[in-house]
Amino acid sequence: MFSDGIVEMKTKEQILLEQINQKRREGYHELFRLFYQSLVMYAMKYVNVQEEAEDIVQDVFVSIWEKKEEFHSYLSFQVFLYNSVKNASLNAIKHKKVEEKYVAYQQMYPEEAITERYEFMEEEVYRRLFKSIDALPPRCREVFLLHLDGKKNEEIAALLNITLLTVKTQKKKAVRYLRQQMGPLVFYFLYLSFIS
DSSP: OHHHHHHHHHHHHHHHHHHHHTTOHHHHHHHHHHHHHHHHHHHHHHHOOHHHHHHHHHHHHHHHHHOOOOOOOHHHHHHHHHHHHHHHHHHHHHHHHHHHHHHHHHHHSOHHHHHHHHHHHHHHHHHHHHHHHHTSOHHHHHHHHHHHTTOOHHHHHHHHTOOHHHHHHHHHHHHHHHHHHHTTHHHHHHHHHHHO
16 A cells, blocks of 8 residues: 555655656646745845845746756756756845945945046046147138038038038047047047037
8 A cells, every 4th residue: 555655655756756847737736736836935045135036036937947957867957956956046145245346335435426537537538639629720620610610511512612522531530539648538529519
């Protein structure tokens, strides 16, 4: 009688494993019924918050459904379940620590201070830009300043009484010179021009 019970139990375990390997819903319902509560309790050893532990276990169940992995023994499947919950719990703890560091950073450096630093950087970029523009040859400087004013090539040509080709050439010269003088800050300036 006792040995019959063991045979029946093994058969149920094998059936459950086959259903899980075949991605059958009834297998997942049984998996949930058999393991959900104990896995949540296991996760709570790490994360201490029931809601978080429940999320972790649900995510593990979803990952088992999505994986193409096949389990060959019920025991190895149980080990896999508990290891997955443990790893997911440890990852959640790491993620929480990163969030806590970020919050601490935000408290140490309030947004106003960050904004002030960006404004200072922006002012510095503009100061260096206009210093470099002032060093351009006169015609080149005229063309580039009109370009910064939002004028089209045709308008600049008409205003300065020069050809369209000259406008394009002078603009290229100006950009080349500014890139040499300012390096990557030119790209920062262009970024500022587009967002303002």
